[in-house]
Amino acid sequence: xxxxxxxxxxxxxxxxxxxxxxxxxxxxxxxxxxxxxxxxxxxxxxxxxxxxxxxxxxxxxxxxxxxxxxxxxxxxxxxxxxxxxxxxxxxxxxxxxxxxxxxxxxxxxxxxxxxxxxxxxxxxxxxxxxxxxxxxxxxxxxxxxxxxxxxxxxxxxxxxxxxxxxxxxxxxxxxxxxxxxxxxxxxxxxxxxxxxxxxxxxxxxxxxxxxxxxxxxxxxxxxxxxxxxxxxxxxxxxx
Numbered sequence: 001x002x003x004x005x006x007x008x009x010x011x012x013x014x015x016x017x018x019x020x021x022x023x024x025x026x027x028x029x030x031x032x033x034x035x036x037x038x039x040x041x042x043x044x045x046x047x048x049x050x051x052x053x054x055x056x057x058x059x060x061x062x063x064x065x066x067x068x069x070x071x072x073x074x075x076x077x078x079x080x081x082x083x084x085x086x087x088x089x090x091x092x093x094x095x096x097x098x099x100x101x102x103x104x105x106x107x108x109x110x111x112x113x114x115x116x117x118x119x120x121x122x123x124x125x126x127x128x129x130x131x132x133x134x135x136x137x138x139x140x141x142x143x144x145x146x147x148x149x150x151x152x153x154x155x156x157x158x159x160x161x162x163x164x165x166x167x168x169x170x171x172x173x174x175x176x177x178x179x180x181x182x183x184x185x186x187x188x189x190x191x192x193x194x195x196x197x198x199x200x201x202x203x204x205x206x207x208x209x210x211x212x213x214x215x216x217x218x219x220x221x222x223x224x225x226x227x228x229x230x231x232x233x234x235x236x237x238x239x
Contacts, residue, residue, distance in 0.1 A: 008053040008123050009033040013043040015061050040064025047073055052080050054122055059086035067100050074101030074165055079155055081122040081168050098212050103168040121196035125172055143178050145239040148217055150174055159216040169209050177237035186234040
């Protein structure tokens, strides 16, 4: 007899009670198991005590803000996908969120259908990554290029700043690049393969991850050696 897999377990971290209850209601309607934390300290306690499949994390929290919650979890080796919610729409804020370890970023006020699609996409990507890690040969789990390497099992990478933990989105983009060296990869292709959102109107989410990857692996962001821009199309990866 085949057992039914448990529904994904999510942690929602939001201090606005109306938004929090709305998120919990709609996520539970989708079949997810949901816990709620109203501040950063509570989020850290729950994330350290329990295992979650995904964390929906507001940035503006009382006490410890979302950026700091994300940073502390990543420094502790926590690899659970993190989707940040924030009213901050400036590109530098999105880049900062991704650099602290967030996997995706949604700006308030958000469209519920899009938010649910992004959550589903992150969960699918996590399941795919786990299967891929289990199925790949040991030699394929770590890929080298230039003076750097990426370990797709541990999410660690040797970068200009030493060995660091990459976010799930950074890992997924690099997996695409390393599978297609020298080929032009369109932003739309990355949106489809990494975000599962091929028709999303904002391609800047791709560029934000590229900025973070170049900070990891390029000496010069204006004269990159590995992640090259193809004007009007996307990027080309050179080993």
